[in-house]
Amino acid sequence: MTGIAATAAPHQRPVERAGSFQVDGQTLRYTEFGSGPRVVVLTHGQLMTRTMHAPLARSLAATGFRVLTLDLLGHGGSDRPTESWRYSMTTWATQVVALLDHLGVERAVIGGTSLGANVTLEVAVAAPDRAVGLVVEMPVLDNAIVAGLLAFAPLLFTARFVPHAVRGLAALARRVPRGRQWVDTVTETLSQEPAAMAAVVHGIFFGRIAPPTTLRTAIQVPALVIGHQRDPIHPFGDAHMLAGELPRAEFVEASSPVELRFSPARLTATIVRFLDERFAAAGIAG
Structure with missing residues (x-):
């Protein structure tokens, strides 16, 4: 593997390895949790990093899955080019597939949150033969457009015209001591580079947010x-609508936007059950 650095994890945790690979001349970084043939890929939300999924990845790895968390281009430890044309949901989807190719993985369950949820749908459209199943948390579809514009347009304006504010916030974030899960996730999210941040947001706004309904209704991968409820950027209506559109979908309502982050037992058990079923149906034994 390119750039692999094994991490000595506590005995109660599965082995964690950090690695990197290249796509179109850009370096992307990922972390691998656990081992085995049952592979799960998790992608993060907009402007966040792969560390947001570390707790879930560890839980799944402890149950016998091999979990890969990826920093998409423009995020976390991956390269952050400043050209907006490099950023789109479809391009990020090709990076997920490239990670599977890099590691020699034929098929995996693909999952993600928010931006990562939309990328997951794009993988299902572009490479359905590579997806055993989909885990789609908080997709951003038709009902979220106005709230998304209101939330992220100021970020684009700030990054373009007040870059010193972004740099100042990043400098403060880098001074925060590391070592606690959500402190690390927040500080990494705040550690932005203005030009790259503007390019990411610009690429999302002026590209395809998600596969259109005509393509979503044709996705046959089980999801x-x-x-x-109570999140205008990730409306309940979008997730519920998507579950109705996908021919082979199961819908689960979370009690809050942070249930999977801070009270994860119920949803983690549901995800594990779904993964077990999907890999069993695909004939991939643990």
């Missing part, structure tokens, strides 16, 4: 869709 677990997770939605919740």
